[in-house]
Amino acid sequence: MKLHFYGKIAAAVLVAAVGAGIFYYQVSQAKEPDQEVWGIADAKESMVHSKVSGRVVHLYVKEGDFVEKGQLLAKIDQDxxxxxxxxxxxxxxxxxxxxxxxxxxxxxxxxxxxxxxxxxxxxxxxxxxxxxxxxxxxxxxxxxxxxxxxxxxxxxxxxxxxxxxxxxxxxxxxxxxxxxxxxxxxxxxxxxxxxxxxxxxxxxxxxxxxxxxxNETEIRAPFSGMITKKYVEEGTIISPDISLFSLQDQKDNWVRFKVRETDLPLYHVGQEIHMTGRDKKLSITGHIESINQKPDYAVIRATNERGDRDITAFDVKVRTNNDQVWPGMRFYMKKE
The missing domain is CATH 1.10.287.620 (Helix Hairpins)
Known part of the structure; x- marks a missing residue:
């Protein structure tokens, strides 16, 4: 019985020690600056409209097609x-x-x-x-x-x-x-x-x-890119306020990072940034295009346990213009 009792006490002590270790590790990690800053990619994307009203008589492209600037996308009747x-x-x-x-x-x-x-x-x-x-x-x-x-x-x-x-x-x-x-x-x-x-x-x-x-009844691509969305079908009656396609420029893209205010001195406009994709296979280079001076407040909340203050973050936009970068991709950059 005594052996069983002492065994329970030892197990409880072990659990408490592990919990305390995890707690102090989390606290220490929260107070230390992150070595990796994650961001999300985005790209220039525009809605393609017709300047005239009418009925769509021909659609020449579908979602996923790559089109060149000036390429014919759709034809509106000329009635x-x-x-x-x-x-x-x-x-x-x-x-x-x-x-x-x-x-x-x-x-x-x-x-x-x-x-x-x-x-x-x-x-x-x-x-x-x-x-x-x-x-x-x-x-x-x-x-x-x-x-x-x-x-x-x-x-x-x-x-x-x-x-x-x-x-x-x-x-x-x-x-x-x-x-x-x-x-x-x-x-x-x-x-x-x-x-x-x-x-x-x-x-x-x-x-x-x-x-x-x-001439406006022929809808042409305003720039080269990929058709990411088709909103109409042949026979649809449209007006200038109706979108026909969503066109994405695959060579006009960037990654936005949320950088802690305490880490802002590490970054400046024009700085070269090395980024790695989530799969750790895609590595790209970009340059900081802008740093938004309006912060996102309380990105990291203070806790009673830590006893510190809320941490704000600022938007850092890194220009990539790399056709391997797709909107929604996640990248991280390591701080030097």
Whole structure:
């Protein structure tokens, strides 16, 4: 019985010793800086959208395909664009016809008004000649009257003729001014022509936009990479806010590490970093691209047993651009 009792006491002591050893080992490890810092890989990935609405008529790629920049990924029907083209072309034809009509009308009005000006100018010139002759006769008769060579009646007739010639001259002058004013007002037709030409350019711009939209019905890869997700099927009606594919650039990647604040002095932007994958077979090299100055608080919580403070960590981004690095992979770097 005593032997059995002492055996139990020995077993209890052994368990307590092992537990204490584990506890003190964990505490000592928690206070020591980690020799390995783990991070997770990520890569540039973009959603591919269509800039126009329509029905997907062809899909040329599937998930897992590698595509080159500019490669055709999908084709959208051109029903909307065809309708827009027909409407734009019809509007251009109608506007062109209106422009030609405005030009013809303006030219006709101009010719008529220019002819009126010419006629009025000729009439004024003739009236001026008649006035000059009538003035000359009046002057001659006035001299003869002063010499007593003619009667007052004869002079009055000459003066009346000169007054009539003056009135005719004034009327011809007024007619010429009126004709010139009409010609100036015809400039409004020129403004109509200019406005019609501007409208024509606007319609041509709309037709050019239709041509651009026709090109947009061919969805092409914005950069080289892998199709990681396909969101639509042939026959799907889409709009610009619907994603067609997810495209990942396999040569634009990085690894993000959470580095303790106490270890930050060991790292700086531009520093070369050697990393190893979880399988310990993949080893790559990168350079620190950025260190985020906004920390993740309390990444490692303090404990009553340790009696220390919470430890914050900062995001360190290591640029790799290695096609062997896939998003989600885990890597660790050893601190020098």
């Amino acid at each position: 909307v664009q065809n309708t827009d083209r027909l409407q734009a072309e019809a509007s251009i034809r109608a506007q062109y016809a209106q422009l030609q009509q405005t030009i013809i009308q303006a030219n006709t009005d101009r010719q008529t008004l220019e002819s009126s000006v010419s006629t009025a100018q000729a009439a004024l010139d003739q009236a001026g000649t008649s006035l000059a002759l009538a003035q000359k006769d009046e002057n001659r008769y006035a001299y003869l009257l002063s010499q007593g060579a003619i009667s007052n009646q004869r002079y009055d007739d000459a003066k009346a003729a000169r007054d009539n010639a003056q009135a005719a001259y004034d009327a011809a002058g007024a007619q010429l001014e009126s004709a010139k004013a009409g010609l100036l007002k015809n400039q409004a037709n020129d403004q109509l022509i200019d406005a019609a030409k501007e409208q024509m350019e606007v319609l041509k711009g709309k037709l050019d936009a239709v041509a651009i939209n026709e």
